[in-house]
Amino acid sequence: ARLAVQAIGADSVKLYYLPDRDSKPIHRKHAVLLADQLGAELRIIRITSALRSLRIYSLLPLNLIPGQKLKAFVVNYVRSKHLGLTASSILSARLSASSGSLVSRANAYINAKHRVRTVILFREAEKMNGMVVGAANRTEWLTGTFVMFGCDHNADLMPLLHVYRSQLEEIARCVNIPPEILEKESDTDILPGVEDKGKLLGSYQNTDLILWGLENGISNHTLIEKFGPDRVNQIQTLLESSTHYRETPYSLL
Numbered sequence: 001a002r003l004a005v006q007a008i009g010a011d012s013v014k015l016y017y018l019p020d021r022d023s024k025p026i027h028r029k030h031a032v033l034l035a036d037q038l039g040a041e042l043r044i045i046r047i048t049s050a051l052r053s054l055r056i057y058s059l060l061p062l063n064l065i066p067g068q069k070l071k072a073f074v075v076n077y078v079r080s081k082h083l084g085l086t087a088s089s090i091l092s093a094r095l096s097a098s099s100g101s102l103v104s105r106a107n108a109y110i111n112a113k114h115r116v117r118t119v120i121l122f123r124e125a126e127k128m129n130g131m132v133v134g135a136a137n138r139t140e141w142l143t144g145t146f147v148m149f150g151c152d153h154n155a156d157l158m159p160l161l162h163v164y165r166s167q168l169e170e171i172a173r174c175v176n177i178p179p180e181i182l183e184k185e186s187d188t189d190i191l192p193g194v195e196d197k198g199k200l201l202g203s204y205q206n207t208d209l210i211l212w213g214l215e216n217g218i219s220n221h222t223l224i225e226k227f228g229p230d231r232v233n234q235i236q237t238l239l240e241s242s243t244h245y246r247e248t249p250y251s252l253l
Contacts, residue, residue: 001038002175003159004133010039016124018117018151021048021057023189024068030181037178043124047116054116059109068192075193078102087199088234095144095241110190114150121151131156139165139204142211143235144242145197153245164208165198202231210235 004013015038017031028044035042057063065071079085083102085093097103125132134155136146141161146152160168165186172182185196194200201207206227213223214236223232244250 001034001040001135002177005038005040006175013038013040014124014128014130015040015042016121017042017044018047018120019044019189020046020051020113022062022068022071022192024187026184027187027189030178030184033178034181045120047113047120050116051112054112056109056112059105062192071192072195073193075191079193088202088230090194091143091145091200092234092237092241095238106191111147111150113190114147114152117151118149118154122154125156134158134161136161137163137165137168139201139208139211141246142215142242143201143207143238144245145201145238146245148245148248164204164211166204166208202234206231207235211239214239 001013001015015031015035017028019028031042031044051057062071062075065074079090083093093103094107097107121132124130132151132155134152134157136152136155136158137160140146140152163171169182186198187195188197198204210223210227210232212218220232220236
């Protein structure tokens with residue numbers, strides 16, 4: 001948002017915050033804060049009714065659990081005790097979920113939110129003959145920590161796709177992003193209990209260094225000596241398992 005305003009001016013930029021019933025109030029507060037700082041118009045469109053009409057909430061019985069904190073506790077309990085998943089194994093499990101499993105249902109629950117957001121963003125852009133600007137970064141792109149055909153995948157412009165996540169923090173400081181936003185966890189805000197994408201990947205700094213090494217021909221032996229076999233294997237698995245995210249749609253063309 002900041003780069004777009006600097007490039008074409010606040011009057012030409014429209015910001016959107018698209019929450020649903022699982023969204024935390026703090027993110028609305030931060031969206032308003034940033035919009036006010038930038039001097040850009042912010043539209044808030046709730047997507048709860050659309051998700052309910054698509055029966056997305058029925059995929060997981062979270063509506064039976066009162067309160068966000070209790071929902072988050074139950075999600076983490078089921079993840080660790082029932083599914084046996086650690087924070088570092090959630091992402092690879094997501095990419096290899098079996099049909100009909102609880103993980104695949106959670107995938108559908110999460111992914112639908114970003115896909116509904118995509119529809120709304122393109123509807124709004126097309127009404128104004130505008131373009132959708134996405135904010136995905138290289139770390140997300142290479143590890144598959146985005147939603148295929150979601151709002152972090154589909155856009156007319158992706159100006160940060162070549163930038164690793166750890167580099168974004170420096171860019172954010174340079175363009176004066178408010179500290180309340182800069183210093184908070186990288187919360188995807190799509191499922192209670194999943195509140196920091198950085199923890200799922202481990203250190204963003206180390207993840208990015210491993211990714212850079214894998215992209216630039218650094219040997220596995222060297223990477224393992226520096227970061228350990230578990231971390232290198234985790235990132236390499238995510239990179240390989242998410243290949244189809246970056247290559248689809250497949251065709252005979």
